[in-house]
Amino acid sequence: MNKQDKTSKPFWEQKKLSEMNHQEWESLCDGCGRCCLHKLEDADDGEVYYTRVACQLLDIKQCRCKDYQNRQQIVPDCLQLSVKQAQFFDWLPNSCAYRLLAEGESLPSWHPLITGNSQSVIDAGVSVRDLAKPEEEVDDLADEVIALLDVMKADSDEA
Numbered sequence: 128m129n130k131q132d133k134t135s136k137p138f139w140e141q142k143k144l145s146e147m148n149h150q151e152w153e154s155l156c157d158g159c160g161r162c163c164l165h166k167l168e169d170a171d172d173g174e175v176y177y178t179r180v181a182c183q184l185l186d187i188k189q190c191r192c193k194d195y196q197n198r199q200q201i202v203p204d205c206l207q208l209s210v211k212q213a214q215f216f217d218w219l220p221n222s223c224a225y226r227l228l229a230e231g232e233s234l235p236s237w238h239p240l241i242t243g244n245s246q247s248v249i250d251a252g253v254s255v256r257d258l259a260k261p262e263e264e265v266d267d268l269a270d271e272v273i274a275l276l277d278v279m280k281a282d283s284d285e286a
């Protein structure tokens with residue numbers, strides 16, 4: 128639990144990513160599962176396209192990795208996010224707190240650190256639990272490209 132003076136700003140507004148402790152860093156993840164969807168990269172311009180196809184280790188209903196500790200042995204291209212790669216976070220979905228903070232943006236109103244519960248991620252339509260498809264049901268990734276709901280735009284329209 129992060130102790131916070133009522134008058135002080137929350138840690139994600141006070142600290143840079145590089146200044147956060149492990150617990151703070153981990154708490155930024157909203158559990159949406161979007162980064163665990165397979166992506167395709169355009170070889171010509173580097174544009175990243177998300178598909179609805181889930182990584183083999185993603186528990187789609189829970190939006191959790193089924194073997195987080197050993198994931199890199201099973202899925203070698205699974206990236207462990209670290210502040211050292213913050214300048215490369217543009218492949219992350221635009222709703223992701225790591226990308227938002229790295230780009231100097233605020234957390235969205237539906238983020239669990241603000242709402243105090245994880246249901247808000249589902250209610251905002253950010254979670255992949257109702258859209259992701261297991262790998263074994265897919266023949267061609269290119270047929271599964273999707274446009275993720277731009278929940279950041281919805282958030283700023285509300286303000």
Ligand code: SF4
Pocket residue numbers: 155156157158159160161162163208219220222223224225
């Ligand atoms: S996209 Fe970002 S917030 Fe969502 S699960 Fe991945 S790391 Fe966490």
Ligand code: SF4
Pocket residue numbers: 162163164182183184185186191192193194195198199202205206
């Ligand atoms: S190995 Fe786990 S953390 Fe990595 S992409 Fe797959 S489900 Fe996500």
